[in-house]
Amino acid sequence: MHTPHTDAPPEPPQHRPVTLSAGVLALCSALLLALVAAEWRPLLGLDGDISRTTHRWAVAEPGLTQAARVLTDWVWDPWTMRVLCAVAAGLLVWRYADRWTALWLVLTVAVATAVQQGLKASLDRARPVWPDPVDSAHYAAFPSGHAMTAAVVCGLLLWLLRRHGAGRVLWLTAVTVAAVSVTGVGLTRVWLGVHWPTDVLGGWLFGALVVAAAVGVHRHRHPAPARRAS
Numbered sequence: 001m002h003t004p005h006t007d008a009p010p011e012p013p014q015h016r017p018v019t020l021s022a023g024v025l026a027l028c029s030a031l032l033l034a035l036v037a038a039e040w041r042p043l044l045g046l047d048g049d050i051s052r053t054t055h056r057w058a059v060a061e062p063g064l065t066q067a068a069r070v071l072t073d074w075v076w077d078p079w080t081m082r083v084l085c086a087v088a089a090g091l092l093v094w095r096y097a098d099r100w101t102a103l104w105l106v107l108t109v110a111v112a113t114a115v116q117q118g119l120k121a122s123l124d125r126a127r128p129v130w131p132d133p134v135d136s137a138h139y140a141a142f143p144s145g146h147a148m149t150a151a152v153v154c155g156l157l158l159w160l161l162r163r164h165g166a167g168r169v170l171w172l173t174a175v176t177v178a179a180v181s182v183t184g185v186g187l188t189r190v191w192l193g194v195h196w197p198t199d200v201l202g203g204w205l206f207g208a209l210v211v212a213a214a215v216g217v218h219r220h221r222h223p224a225p226a227r228r229a230s
Helices: 013-037 041-060 062-075 078-096 099-123 145-163 168-191 197-221
Strands: none
Touching: 013 099, 013 197, 041 062, 041 168, 041 197, 062 168, 078 099, 078 145, 099 145, 099 197, 145 168, 145 197, 168 197
């Protein structure tokens, strides 16, 4: 008697890099989370050495510290990033009539925020404490919400630009702005002494993981490129 073939269809080739990236990012994120949760001494020692050095620099350079505070509190603040996401969602609806992708974008950023807060609450890592602080912050330290939000929003917007066929100049400009923003916000958080370096690294890793997972969902559920409304 013939046995029905029940194997799942092979994954489309264009989906494999996203799946591989998500797997690598998940592994790296889990490893860092485990090391931080276990308070692995070599990692904590490196965190402390870097943070003490950057804090000395921040105290000695008040001009740079004030610039870092403006950038982190206004230009790269998570709420600024979320507003940028909302504007992009509005453009998707208005220019491309793509309500599905607009909703996907907003929900992905919301899920990233929930994941971030859940990790903070479960790990409850203390922030650096200084006798002469140059800034302050709320909630637990790991992962950095600024770094994670910037990574998620910039990563999603770059993918959308590529998907909609952005020209070379626009694409290179967007990549440059995104790279400066994601890197810069992480550096400002460490410079201002409100995060350990591994908090920022965790924010970047978990943010990239959310982007990879969200792109995989979008390609699976809505594979056809959006067409511009006539």
